[in-house]
Amino acid sequence: MSKIDEILALARGRSKDWPYAGAVTPAEAYELVMADNAVKLIDVRTNAERDWVGRVAIPEAQHGAVQWNTYPGGNANHEFIEQLNGVARKDQVILFLCRSGVRSRGAAKLATEHGYQHCYDILEGFEGEKDERGHRKNINGWCHAALPWIGA
Numbered sequence: 001m002s003k004i005d006e007i008l009a010l011a012r013g014r015s016k017d018w019p020y021a022g023a024v025t026p027a028e029a030y031e032l033v034m035a036d037n038a039v040k041l042i043d044v045r046t047n048a049e050r051d052w053v054g055r056v057a058i059p060e061a062q063h064g065a066v067q068w069n070t071y072p073g074g075n076a077n078h079e080f081i082e083q084l085n086g087v088a089r090k091d092q093v094i095l096f097l098c099r100s101g102v103r104s105r106g107a108a109k110l111a112t113e114h115g116y117q118h119c120y121d122i123l124e125g126f127e128g129e130k131d132e133r134g135h136r137k138n139i140n141g142w143c144h145a146a147l148p149w150i151g152a
Contacts, residue, residue, distance in 0.1 A: 004035050008093070011120050020108035020119040026142040029095045029122045033058050040064055040088045041095045044107045045126065046071035049099065053127065056097065057148035064088055068103040080107070081114050093118040100125040100141070 001009070011022035024032065032039045042064045043055060048071040056063065064087035067077045077083070088094050094116060096104035101124050108119040126149070128141025137143040 004032060007032055008118075008120075018105075018109075018121075020105075020112040020121065021117075023121040023123050024095060025123050026140075026145045026147055029097070029120075029142075030058070030145075030147045032093065032095065033062050036093070037062060039093045039095065041097060041122075042066055042084065042088060042107070043097045043126070044068040044103050045098050048072075053099075054143070054149050054151040056126070056142060057150050066107075068098065068107050080110065084111060084114075084116075088116070090116045091118070093120065095120050095122050097122045097142070098125050099127050100129060100136070 007024065007028045011024045011028065015022045029041065033041055040062055041056060041058060043050060044066060046067050046069060050065060066080060066083045066087060068080060069075060070077050094111065096107040096119065098104040101121065104121045104125065108121045111119045124140040126142045127136035128144050129139045130136055131138040143149055
């Protein structure tokens, strides 16, 4: 079994009757992206979050940005699936990322409902949970795992 297969099997095993394929840790997500150039990471945070907070540093061809909610206002992006169709294929492994791992679950669910076959949530998100002082990036998430990212 290849390392990719091992990670995806582990991700599927984490499923708690989720309506999508499974969930990966940030480190596993990065390992998948680096191991297979067909894997696509879709950042579902707002454009403002990516511009002001930062974004993952992975090959451009493997990165996509489709807002789950729009900025300003935080309204649902009713064109989410249409926009996803423009940046990802339904047969490829797609890893969804948000700030803390909440919106990415919704995105993985909706994409699966629309025929995407291999949707995975990235646990903990880009910034992770808040610490006791209300700050992110100190407990978990992509940034805390010291994975490559471009700061704002």
